[in-house]
Amino acid sequence: MTLGSKAYHEVSTKEYVLYSLAGAVGFVILTLPLAGLAPLDEPKVYAYGNAYYNLGIPVGISFSAFINLMIFIVGVLLFWGSGSLAKNLVIDSSALSFASLNYLNYYLIWYVWHPQMTFLPLFVETRYNGVSALQLDLGQVVLIILVYRLIKRARRPRPQSGLDSVNPVNESPQPGGVQK
Numbered sequence: 001m002t003l004g005s006k007a008y009h010e011v012s013t014k015e016y017v018l019y020s021l022a023g024a025v026g027f028v029i030l031t032l033p034l035a036g037l038a039p040l041d042e043p044k045v046y047a048y049g050n051a052y053y054n055l056g057i058p059v060g061i062s063f064s065a066f067i068n069l070m071i072f073i074v075g076v077l078l079f080w081g082s083g084s085l086a087k088n089l090v091i092d093s094s095a096l097s098f099a100s101l102n103y104l105n106y107y108l109i110w111y112v113w114h115p116q117m118t119f120l121p122l123f124v125e126t127r128y129n130g131v132s133a134l135q136l137d138l139g140q141v142v143l144i145i146l147v148y149r150l151i152k153r154a155r156r157p158r159p160q161s162g163l164d165s166v167n168p169v170n171e172s173p174q175p176g177g178v179q180k
Contacts, residue, residue, distance in 0.1 A: 035060025065101035072093025102139035
């Protein structure tokens with residue numbers, strides 16, 4: 001099987017989701033080592049109250065998620081509507097990898113600082129030391145786009161098997177005279 005445009009239509013939705021999950025694991029494996037390159041404006045470990053906090057891990061995971069988000073955005077801008085299996089897998093796999101790293105980052109933030117986090121539609125409200133912050137949850141936005149793409153793909157008509165799947169020959173009269 002090739003990754004050309006015809007293979008995209010021949011792969012079932014179930015197989016496509018499995019390929020997307022495998023691609024997401026691949027993106028996570030490729031971008032997670034880049035977490036050590038995340039820029040920190042503060043010391044990696046600092047004391048607050050009676051505890052020491054390590055910022056390196058949450059900021060690194062956030063940086064890896066950001067790389068996957070950029071791959072998703074560039075993939076959507078360049079490849080949306082493409083019939084190629086590989087190009088569509090780049091979009092959907094990067095979406096899954098970004099969402100998984102995004103929510104892993106939220107878990108690590110909760111684990112390290114123990115803030116009160118409330119997930120709202122498209123937003124996350126975080127409360128810590130009496131201060132509230134409301135931020136757009138890009139993970140939900142990307143997952144909505146991914147679900148839309150998968151539903152659209154699942155509703156696409158599939159070619160029939162057998163002789164009906166071959167494109168019929170155009171037997172209508174052609175302009176220009178006698179038909180051969």
